[in-house]
Amino acid sequence: MHASISEMKNQICWASKEIYQRGLFNIGEGNISLRVNNRDEMIITPSGNNYLNPLPENLVHVTFEGKIITEGQKPSTEYYLHRFFYEQRTRVNCIIHTHSTYASILAVQHRSLPIIFEEMLVFLGGGVSCSEYAATGTEELGVNALEAMGSQNAVILANHGLLIVGRNIEHCVFGSQLVEKMAKIYVKSVAMGKINEIPKGNVSRLLERFNQEFSTS
Ligand SMILES: [Zn+2]
Structure with missing residues (x-):
């Protein structure tokens, strides 16, 4: 059963507080959106x-063409980025974009986060x-x-921040926190010297659960 518009708005308010309290947003930056029930519409901060x-x-509440359905404030300036992902990845139902500190350090360094x-x-x-800068x-x-x-659910945007996509808002809230923690561990580990990635032989078993429960591609 689909969630109602007001339930979806409450979910975004919950996610906003959750992520803000963990220090991943400053006031005025980042954004959260939900796709509205398989329609070409979204609700966005x-x-x-x-x-x-x-x-x-x-x-x-806005259509992908930019038509405002319910009166709210001005949609986030990164609305176009959200729309692009909803159009290109039809299993994505939620998007969270942050400028969280450690993910942004990697963004400034144009460095990817390996599997640690x-x-x-x-x-x-x-x-x-x-990503390449744009x-x-x-x-x-x-x-x-x-x-x-x-085919992953996250990307570092060069000189900008982090984008997380997911099947639902809980996945995206968790993913935003996970990437920031991993980026922090990675940045500090690199400062100490050599880092060790997960051995390649263990990857496919762990990806099975990803494909069943979390993949959006
Ligand atoms: Zn941004």
């Missing part, structure tokens, strides 16, 4: 969302690649991000 006290009435913990295989489908609001940003994401 407004430009400059107040994550500390998100209000359902401030969220924007098994959780990355199970929940994200592998490592997290960094300016915010351009179609190129989406094209580069999708290409770098491959």
Whole structure:
């Protein structure tokens, strides 16, 4: 059974607080959206969302063509990026975009996050690649991000931040936290010297669960 629009808005408010409280958003940056029940519509946080006290009435219900369905505030400027992923990956039902600190360090370094913990295989489908740089609001940003994401559920946007996609909002909230933690461990491990990735022989067994429960490609 599909969730109602008001249930979906409440889910986005829950995710906003959850991610803000974990320090992955500053006020005014990042965004969260949900696809509306297999339709060419989404509900998205407004430009400059107040994550500390998100209000359902401030969220924007908008068609992929940009027609506003219910009055809210101005949709996030990264609405085009969300739309691109919903159109290209039909199993994606939620998108979270953050500028979280450690993922953004990798974004500035144009570095990808290798597979350092098994959780990355199970929940994200592998490592997290960094895309080629493209300016915010351009179609190129989406094209580069999708290409770098491959069959995984996360991508680092060069000089920008992180994009997580998922089958539902719980997957995306968890994925946002997981990538930031993995990026922190990776950045600090690299500073200490050599890092060790998960042995390749163990990868396929862990990817089975990803394909069954979390994959969106
Ligand atoms: Zn951004």
